Every structure is written in C-alpha cells, then in structure tokens.
Amino acid sequence: MLGRPREYILAISVLAVLTLGGWFAPLNYRALGNLYLLVVIAVSLRISPVPAFVMAVVSGLAWNYVFMPPKRLAFSTVHLEDSLLLITYLVAALVASQLASLRSLSYRAELLAASDRLHRTLLASVSHELKTPLAILRAAGEQVDTPDAEKRRRVAHEMGSAVHRLDGLVNNILNQMRLEAGTLRVRKDWCDVRDLVDAACRSVGERLQEHPLNVGIPGEVPLLHADAFLMEQVLANLLLNAAVHTPAASPIHVSAGTTGASRHGPGRIFICVADEGPGIAPDVRGRLFERFERGPHAPADGLGLGLMIVRGFMLAQGGEVEVQSAPGIGCRFTVSLPAVKCEELPQA
Amino acid sequence: MSMVESKPDVLLIDDEPQLRRLVHSALSEAGFAVRVAETGKLALGEVVLRAPDVVILDLGLPDIPGAEVLRALGSLCSAPVLILSVFGEEKDKVSALEAGADDYVTKPFGAAELVARLRALLRRSLASAPEPVYCFGPIEVHLASRRVLRDGQRVRLTSLEFALLNMFISNRDRVLTHKRILRELWGPAAEDRTHYIRIYMARLRSKLGDPGGAASYFQTESGVGYRFVGRPPLAEKAAGPKSGGLAT
Numbered sequence: 001m002l003g004r005p006r007e008y009i010l011a012i013s014v015l016a017v018l019t020l021g022g023w024f025a026p027l028n029y030r031a032l033g034n035l036y037l038l039v040v041i042a043v044s045l046r047i048s049p050v051p052a053f054v055m056a057v058v059s060g061l062a063w064n065y066v067f068m069p070p071k072r073l074a075f076s077t078v079h080l081e082d083s084l085l086l087i088t089y090l091v092a093a094l095v096a097s098q099l100a101s102l103r104s105l106s107y108r109a110e111l112l113a114a115s116d117r118l119h120r121t122l123l124a125s126v127s128h129e130l131k132t133p134l135a136i137l138r139a140a141g142e143q144v145d146t147p148d149a150e151k152r153r154r155v156a157h158e159m160g161s162a163v164h165r166l167d168g169l170v171n172n173i174l175n176q177m178r179l180e181a182g183t184l185r186v187r188k189d190w191c192d193v194r195d196l197v198d199a200a201c202r203s204v205g206e207r208l209q210e211h212p213l214n215v216g217i218p219g220e221v222p223l224l225h226a227d228a229f230l231m232e233q234v235l236a237n238l239l240l241n242a243a244v245h246t247p248a249a250s251p252i253h254v255s256a257g258t259t260g261a262s263r264h265g266p267g268r269i270f271i272c273v274a275d276e277g278p279g280i281a282p283d284v285r286g287r288l289f290e291r292f293e294r295g296p297h298a299p300a301d302g303l304g305l306g307l308m309i310v311r312g313f314m315l316a317q318g319g320e321v322e323v324q325s326a327p328g329i330g331c332r333f334t335v336s337l338p339a340v341k342c343e344e345l346p347q348a
Numbered sequence: 349m350s351m352v353e354s355k356p357d358v359l360l361i362d363d364e365p366q367l368r369r370l371v372h373s374a375l376s377e378a379g380f381a382v383r384v385a386e387t388g389k390l391a392l393g394e395v396v397l398r399a400p401d402v403v404i405l406d407l408g409l410p411d412i413p414g415a416e417v418l419r420a421l422g423s424l425c426s427a428p429v430l431i432l433s434v435f436g437e438e439k440d441k442v443s444a445l446e447a448g449a450d451d452y453v454t455k456p457f458g459a460a461e462l463v464a465r466l467r468a469l470l471r472r473s474l475a476s477a478p479e480p481v482y483c484f485g486p487i488e489v490h491l492a493s494r495r496v497l498r499d500g501q502r503v504r505l506t507s508l509e510f511a512l513l514n515m516f517i518s519n520r521d522r523v524l525t526h527k528r529i530l531r532e533l534w535g536p537a538a539e540d541r542t543h544y545i546r547i548y549m550a551r552l553r554s555k556l557g558d559p560g561g562a563a564s565y566f567q568t569e570s571g572v573g574y575r576f577v578g579r580p581p582l583a584e585k586a587a588g589p590k591s592g593g594l595a596t
C-alpha cells in the first residue's frame with residue numbers, strides 16, 4: 001500500500017522531467033495542467049496507491065508554483081481554485097485507475113479459474129467421449145474378418161456410426177476452440193432457410209432416422225442473411241440434441257417464420273427446433289448454454305458443448321437463441337436473426 | 349509400371365501414409381489404376397511423366413501450398429481435380445473450387461462416396477457432347493429446343509431459369525460454387541449477390557416439383573454451392589448411393 005522507495009523515485013523524477021520540459025516548451029499553463037493530468041494517470045497505473053496520491057498532490061502544487069500566472073516560480077493565490085480543481089481531478093483519476101486495475105485482476109483470476117476448470121472437465125469428458133467410439137472401432141476392427149457375411153455387415157455399420165459420432169465430437173471441439181480463441185470468421189451471405197435445414201439434417205445423418213421429422217417452413221419466409229456454415233452447425237446441434245434426448249419415434253418439429261415486422265423494420269427471422277421429450281427442468285435452463293453443462297438425465301454420449309456452440313455461433317452472427325420448455329411436454333429452441341431486406345432482382 | 353489400358357488412371361496426392369494405403373486399396377478394388385504421391389513436387393513429377401485421368405488432392409501438403417499445386421496441375425494437364433478437405437477449412441475449400449478444382453469430399457469420407465465422385469468426374473470429362481434430352485425423376489429436359497416437361501406437361505421456365513438448369517445438367521454430380529453460377533449467369537459484377545441464386549433456386553425447385561430435403565435433385569452444400577444429383581430413372585447405379593456411412 002505504502003509503496004516502495006523505487007516508486008517514489010520514479011514519480012518524482014517523472015514530475016521533474018515534465019516540469020523542466022514544460023519550462024522550455026511554448027505551452028500555456030492550462031495545456032501544461034492537462035499534461036500533468038495525463039502523466040500522473042499513466043504513471044499511477046504502474047505504482048501503488050500512496051505514492052500515486054503523493055505524486056498527484058505534488059504535481060498540483062508544482063504546477064501552481066512553477067507555471068501559474070501572474071508570476072512563475074511563486075505560489076499563485078489568484079488561481080487557487082484552479083489548483084484545487086486540478087488536484088481533485090488527479091485524485092479522481094487515481095481512484096478510477098486503481099478500481100480498474102483491481103477489477104482486471106479479479107477478472108483475470110476468474111478467467112484463470114474458469115480455464116482451469118475447463119481443462120479439467122475437457123480432459124475428463126474428452127477422454128471418456130472420444131475413447132468410447134475408439135473402443136467400438138477397435139472391437140469392430142477385430143471382428144471384420146468373420147466369415148459370417150451378415151455379421152460383417154453389422155460390424156461395418158457399427159464402425160460407420162462410431163466414426164460419425166467421433167467426427168461430430170471432434171467438429172464440436174474444434175468449433176468450441178475457434179469460439180474460445182476468438183478466431184471465428186463470420187461470412188454472411190443470403191441463405192434459404194430450407195437449404196440450411198436440409199444440410200443440417202444431412203450432417204446429423206442416421207441418428208435422426210429414428211424420429212419422424214416435421215418440417216414446416218412457409219414459402220414466404222424471406223432469405224436469411226447469415227453464415228451458412230455456422231447456421232448448419234447450429235441447426236445440426238439442435239437437431240442432434242432433439243434426437244438424442246428424446247425416446248425413439250418421438251417426433252421433432254422444425255419451423256420458421258418472421259416476427260415483429262412492422263413499418264419501422266423488417267423484424268426478425270426465426271427457426272425453431274422443438275421436440276416432445278421430457279423437457280428441461282427450470283433450474284437447469286439457466287445454465288443450459290454453458291459449456292460442459294449436461295442435463296441430469298442426458299444419455300451417455302455428448303460433451304455438453306452443443307448448446308454452447310449454438311449460442312456462440314448465433315451471437316457471433318448478431319443473433320440470439322432462446323429456449324422454452326415444459327417438463328413432460330418437450331422443449332423448443334428458437335434461434336433468430338434480424339431480418340435484412342435484400343435488394344430487388346434485376347428483370348430477367 | 350504396366351497398366352491395363354482401359355482402367356482410369358487416378359493420381360492420389362496426400363501426405364498421410366495410412367490414408368494413401370486405404371484409399372489405394374479401395375480405388376484399386378473399384379477398378380482404378382492408382383498412382384500415389386506424398387508431396388506436391390512428387391505429384392507434379394508424376395503428372396509430367398504421364399497425365400492422369402483424374403487427380404485426388406489433399407490441400408494440406410507439407411511442401412507446396414494446395415492452391416499452388418492446383419495451379420501447377422491446371423497448367424500441366426486437364427484432368428479433373430477432387431479436393432480432400434478438412435472440417436474448419438471451409439474458406440480453403442471454396443477458394444480451391446473457385447480456382448479450378450472440380451469437387452470435394454470432407455475427411456473423414458466413405459470409400460463408396462469417393463468412388464462415386466470420381467466416376468462422376470470421369471463420366472463428365474469423357475462425355476463431351478451433351479445428350480439432346482436429359483431426364484431425371486419425372487422431368488424431361490430438351491436441351492436444343494429448350495423445352496422442359498414434367499410428367500409430360502410443359503413447364504414454363506424463364507431464359508435464366510433454363511440457363512441455370514442447363515448449367516446444372518452439364519455439371520451434374522459436381523459442386524457448382526455460388527460465385528461460378530453468378531458469374532456465368534449474371535456476369536462478374538454479380539459474383540457476391542447470392543440472393544439471386546437463392547431466389548432462382550427456389551423458383552426452379554418449385555416449378556420442377558423438387559421433393560426437397562435428402563431427395564432433392566439440387567443438394568445444398570452449405571456456404572459453398574449446389575450439387576445437381578438428378579439422375580435418369582433407369583440409369584445404372586454406377587454412382588452408387590451416397591450412404592457411405594462415414595460421410596460427414
């Protein structure tokens with residue numbers, strides 16, 4: 001708190017240099033006052049509060065003594081208010097800078113703790129989640145040379161599903177890393193909602209086949225201005241969630257539309273993925289979009305990254321995601337983006 | 349190296365030995381004569397030695413950047429190029445397709461899928477003269493007279509809609525990037541007006557009664573373009589189903 005002698009020496013020598021420089025510089029006393037203010041703030045960010053406070057008071061007095069009119073090198077009582085005001089400014093600046101540095105410290109500590117937690121969870125869940133399909137592959141690999149053709153076909157199918165699952169996990173880990181590293185590039189383009197849903201269904205693949213899929217997208221839904229690749233990942237994650245968190249044969253509904261269109265603007269375009277599964281308990285809903293959060297009844301596979309990616313990708317595109325759920329009835333995820341009017345087509 | 353004349357000659361360029369081995373065996377079994385190269389330099393040497401019928405190129409080679417290999421390949425031979433792409437490198441994939449690559453598969457891919465894509469590329473590079481009538485599903489397209497029939501009924505397409513359909517037919521089973529479609533139909537100034545394509549695709553699909561979803565004749569490749577997969581109803585199943593199982 002009191003600071004080390006080095007800090008006082010630094011403060012005083014900086015002030016001395018400033019005062020000497022100010023003496024020869026063709027600047028009026030008000031400009032020099034601003035300069036004092038700047039330098040004190042800059043230095044006080046690097047030193048303890050007490051030397052910073054001393055530096056503030058000394059610089060206010062030095063300014064008055066050296067530069068203040070009517071006479072240099074004399075305390076001016078005419079402009080006493082000016083000096084007091086400067087000292088007040090300086091102290092306020094110091095308090096603010098100290099608060100900021102304290103906050104950034106605690107923020108950094110929080111980040112570190114979160115990242116530590118992340119790494120531990122990542123290690124645990126990745127090793128489990130990635131090893132399961134690997135175990136399947138290995139077991140299946142040892143059985144492919146069976147003479148039984150029917151069994152061989154089944155084994156090959158198991159291998160295919162394991163690879164698909166592994167692929168999805170690795171993709172989500174990569175997505176998550178890109179979000180975390182802030183290297184995500186959003187390339188917005190005009191997208192047809194139906195195309196996005198089709199592509200997402202294809203990438204989820206066979207895990208969707210156990211569920212009847214009702215796609216109801218009215219023809220008048222306008223084009224969406226979004227990153228097609230990110231939207232495909234978002235919808236694929238929502239569809240996959242709906243498929244794995246509900247019993248087989250339970251239907252999944254996909255719908256889309258616009259909302260809030262008015263004279264003032266074109267409103268928003270939304271896409272909904274709804275299921276008829278067990279739903280999400282209210283206490284879990286708040287943490288749903290955190291990484292590695294998984295529902296208490298979640299099935300054995302999955303890393304808990306899906307919804308985190310959904311939210312991250314939607315926010316990156318300037319959109320949002322919300323969830324509605326009633327236990328026992330199902331849940332409905334809605335992603336939405338601001339509608340953007342596209343220019344007219346040239347006459348063909 | 350002696351080779352049976354009729355076997356299509358495919359050059360596989362990838363630096364992963366295990367992937368080379370597996371793809372080599374899958375392609376040989378499917379009736380291709382396979383040459384492999386593990387670096388860009390070796391690959392270009394192979395091409396100079398003898399031009400292949402089709403090239404499979406991994407973009408992440410250790411010695412030469414993928415885009416450069418692609419350019420060199422284009423100047424050395426006219427073989428179609430299939431890109432092996434990796435998740436997360438969408439931009440590289442799209443720019444490779446725009447720089448002259450003909451198609452892509454994403455790792456991990458299924459052998460069935462790879463073989464189907466290669467056959468499609470070969471079919472196209474062999475068949476230069478287009479058939480006068482192309483049929484897919486209930487659709488009949490009379491290319492010379494620019495007439496389109498759906499279940500025998502005339503479908504009225506505007507000239508741009510027909511041009512789009514025609515472009516798809518002559519590039520069937522291949523990816524057409526948005527940019528390329530826009531450039532060919534609307535000119536270079538329209539290259540980034542993707543809403544033109546979206547609107548025209550929606551009109552074309554509705555006029556042709558496209559079933560949509562997985563059964564659509566025009567498969568959407570997110571952020572890349574479209575792939576026309578409409579096939580004559582009686583066509584041999586040479587291209588095979590797209591259920592490689594391993595496909596992403």
